[in-house]
Ligand SMILES: Nc1ncnc2c1ncn2[C@@H]1O[C@H](COP(=O)(O)OP(=O)(O)OP(=O)(O)O)[C@@H](O)[C@H]1O
């Protein structure tokens with residue numbers, strides 16, 4: 001029999017038995033819904049992690065020289081922490097030799113940061129913000145853009161002029177009613193003039209990139225950021241292409257080993273942190289999430305398959321007479337077989353489609369009420385539909401073959 | 416033997432006897448739509464053998480209108496099912512349109528049912544959830560006809576049984592007589608070489624029965640081969656030939672005039 005005829009028949013059966021179909025579809029529907037929702041959230045987080053968060057934290061094709069990693073992957077052993085604590089800090093004196101060793105075309109920046117109170121005349125009490133003292137091409141490497149005002153001039157950077165560039169959250173908190181440009185804010189009792197406002201970066205997973213204040217490294221505020229004024233937190237290096245990463249890291253490593261007087265065989269007592277090392281954590285987490293994203297729907301689909309098989313067996317029993325009639329009118333075994341297979345597949349595909357819609361809704365809902373981002377992957381929709389049809393066909397095989405093997409006379413005699 | 420004695424003078428039995436008794440395996444001439452030779456149907460009921468048919472020889476010409484009569488359990492339905500290719504005999508030959516059907520496989524039988532046979536049942540056997548039109552379309556679906564052509568052909572078949580106005584009604588919205596006419600339209604829609612009806616009026620009152628008998632009459636007049644099972648003499652009297660079964664064997668095979676003359680009391684009592 002014609003394929004579309006079978007689908008039409010299946011849809012009319014679903015329409016005729018709405019409640020029963022609803023329960024039949026539930027398992028597949030829930031399975032696919034979770035599949036879509038979990039995959040969407042994992043995808044969304046992955047995209048966010050890879051393109052956004054890591055880029056903002058570290059930058060593309062870049063690495064950071066630090067005395068210890070500031071992004072830690074999973075559990076860190078207490079003994080490792082202890083060894084981190086004993087490491088020598090990086091000093092501003094280290095910057096020049098490191099820069100001198102970099103390959104051509106590499107960009108660099110120096111940064112020290114800490115959380116400090118900031119205040120202004122245009123709002124109430126002081127508010128905490130992330131204060132960074134920077135030098136070099138920090139904004140270019142981190143892809144921070146200036147929305148209003150201007151960047152630091154080379155003179156301001158080298159002389160440590162008390163000027164700042166602030167994030168939009170700081171504007172909201174300290175300059176709620178006036179334009180911040182050209183106005184003063186105070187850190188550590190000293191006034192700084194706002195010369196620029198950064199574009200909003202948004203926030204995710206509780207981290208805000210907008211509550212930040214940037215000053216030239218040489219400005220007085222750097223003294224407040226670390227125990228010893230000359231300590232720096234990181235030298236950030238960005239190379240033009242991924243191929244140059246290893247070489248640049250190797251050069252920096254050699255310079256620092258010499259400066260720290262390490263003998264051959266002694267381990268590094270500093271860290272070269274890359275975005276990969278941060279991503280490794282994410283990839284590990286993602287594996288668990290995807291596993292959960294597959295296991296959960298799989299249970300739903302197996303339950304769905306069993307339900308569909310049962311419903312189809314009941315349908316074959318209930319419709320024995322119909323099968324007899326169809327056979328008497330010339331339906332071959334293959335016609336009956338395909339009728340019930342298509343019916344089971346249609347039933348469960350309809351369930352899958354409903355599940356996809358609900359899953360997308362659920363993902364969007366989770367994205368709306370939680371900091372988790374969601375991104376619906378088109379492949380997961382295709383997989384969802386295919387799973388639906390597959391589950392239907394697999395669970396329909398046995399009932400359908402029973403139907404096709406019915407003896408027409410016995411089938412017609414059934415009440 | 417009683418069979419020969421009852422095949423009396425007015426019957427054209429010589430040719431028929433020739434058709435059925437000619438050598439086993441010989442293809443009957445094109446005059447015969449149906450030839451059965453020594454058909455047996457036995458059921459094994461857990462060791463006990465039930466002999467529903469014990470060697471039935473029948474030959475039916477194109478355009479004949481035949482009634483099969485007999486008491487309950489005489490094997491009428493069993494014979495109809497075999498003739499209609501829903502069942503195969505345990506022994507004997509069944510030739511349909513010069514083709515040996517009795518040894519065919521399942522799917523070949525399905526094709527024959529679809530193309531050569533139109534079935535009308537006592538209980539109508541319409542699909543309850545489908546409209547009259549869709550019910551009539553069913554054989555065409557299995558014949559692989561396109562949807563448009565199907566609808567046209569089915570609508571024409573419904574017109575033949577005067578049900579154009581009820582095309583989109585479901586069976587439960589139709590009277591018994593109308594349902595049976597839908598079933599007749601469905602049986603005719605593929606232009607089958609034989610129309611088989613197993614007690615087509617069994618579930619109908621006498622007024623509706625005669626309405627249905629008129630439809631059969633007209634079809635027979637138009638040249639349709641009709642075989643009808645009934646155990647009522649007055650219904651059988653509509654046919655032009657009456658074959659009587661008794662205990663799985665043909666007990667008599669007569670022309671209508673002869674049958675009416677012999678059963679006048681039974682027929683008149685009904686009318
Ligand atoms: N599937 C079956 N299994 C066993 N015995 C059967 C089967 N079908 C028919 N029979 C037997 O075969 C015999 C003939 O049955 P059949 O249905 O052909 O009779 P019938 O002439 O149509 O009777 P009725 O007028 O009651 O419909 C009966 O004895 C019946 O019990």
Ligand SMILES: [Mg+2]
Nearest residue numbers: 491492493613
């Ligand atoms: Mg019967």
